[in-house]
Amino acid sequence: MVGIIIASHGEFANGIKQSGSMIFGEQPNVVACTLMPHEGPDDIRKKMEDAIASFEDPEQVLFLIDLWGGTPFNQANGLFEGHEKTWAIVTGLSLPMLIESYAARMSMESAQEIATHVMQAAKDGVMIKPESLAPKEEKAAAAAPAAGVKGGAIPEGTVLGDGHIKFVLARIDTRLLHGQVATTWTKTTQPNRIIVVSDAVAHDKLRKKMIEQAAPPGVIANVVPIKKMCEVVQDPRFGDTKAMILFETPEDALRAIEGGVDIKTLNLGSMAHSEGKVVVNKAIAMDKKDVETIEKLRKLGVDFDVRKVPSDSPENIDHLLKKAKEELKTK
Missing domain, CATH: 3.40.50.510 (Phosphotransferase system, mannose-type IIA component)
Structure with a gap:
């Protein structure tokens, strides 16, 4: 090395x-x-x-x-x-x-x-906001990667690739698109699109805009409701898409998977602590509903890869669930 x-x-x-x-x-x-x-x-x-x-x-x-x-x-x-x-x-x-x-x-x-x-x-890595302050040639170069990639520009019924969207990473992360995701995970999984799947964020104009603007160079970020994501996986126009899909909660991931989004492995990266939750490691806190949801996902055949960044050693989800159950009993 x-x-x-x-x-x-x-x-x-x-x-x-x-x-x-x-x-x-x-x-x-x-x-x-x-x-x-x-x-x-x-x-x-x-x-x-x-x-x-x-x-x-x-x-x-x-x-x-x-x-x-x-x-x-x-x-x-x-x-x-x-x-x-x-x-x-x-x-x-x-x-x-x-x-x-x-x-x-x-x-x-x-x-x-x-x-x-x-x-x-x-x-x-040197960027500027407002974009109008950037030299004209740089603004043109920055806009180039986005040209011609919007799904709406492709006629309905068109089949790209094999007609099936590819998920290079599916992750549960309370913070959604942030530094670790936009850099580390993007570089190791190489998506050409990041999709945040959340009803709450899709209806929050400010959060939605911030996520779309946080995409790394050359990658498009979208925010869609869960129902829309279930429709996207059936659309053959996304056959050439390599997507990183981000969920804010296990519950959102469960709804998407039950709705037809074919995810075999979920990376569990971060679940923020809040009232009623217990801390099971440095990045993850769970309440009873989280535990039940994760167990439902496992019954559906979903594997869990528990780590914040690719270089971390994966943790055992069974141990984390056991710890959560024990600590929730004492609350």
């Missing part, structure tokens, strides 16, 4: 590493190297040398550095000599760059291949 050194002036490297962990989960072979005000060039060089020595493969190292020409860059550049064929340095450190590097490591084994790939991701 390619080792990653995140280097910066001050605590920026530590902070962005922590942010990356919140979104993508803890990552091996990643070290933050900081140059503090009381330190000099030799200090951060030593930190980088120690980081490289700790990596599984010291021959594949990617440096993500805050500023070209600064001390962290200069020291990395000094270490770079003799490794020009395998190492890589990218400056302009940002969270989109770091997240893309984590995702790229899952399929790329070369630091230089990842470096080439993340440059575009870093550029795409």
Whole structure:
């Protein structure tokens, strides 16, 4: 696995590493190297040398550095000599760059291949609102991915692909479309459409707009009522669609599946705590209705993949249900 050194002036490297962990989960072979005000060039060089020595493969190292020409860059550049064929340095450190590097490591084994790939991701991560402030050529480029993909533009009865929508991920998450979903899960499952299925959100104009605008570049986000989703799965115009489908509650997922949405596995990512619920792990709280609904889903043959991000180890749903039942008895 390619080792990653995140280097910066001050605590920026530590902070962005922590942010990356919140979104993508803890990552091996990643070290933050900081140059503090009381330190000099030799200090951060030593930190980088120690980081490289700790990596599984010291021959594949990617440096993500805050500023070209600064001390962290200069020291990395000094270490770079003799490794020009395998190492890589990218400056302009940002969270989109770091997240893309984590995702790229899952399929790329070369630091230089990842470096080439993340440059575009870093550029795409710079966006502006209102869009009218962006240069005209950038606005045109941003609009391009959405052209010609709206279902309404395709004549009714048209069959695309095999006529059946593909679900690359079906997830229960109280927060619906947020950082972990828009980055980590999107990059690992590669959907071309994100569909939030919720009667409540579909009738909330503000929440609906926020979700549609939170879609990552190149992916369309839609919010539909449960009944509409049951109709969509019967529409052959969505045969070329690779969808990530998001539910706010287990109850919504059950209604959709009973209505004909063919889901075999549900990723259980987050269920927020509220009055009447008990906490069963760091991200999931359940009440009696949740427990009953999940048990109904399992009787329908639905498997549960319990984890916040792909890098997490799946938890056992039976253990979580047992814990919920025991704690609910004492309430």
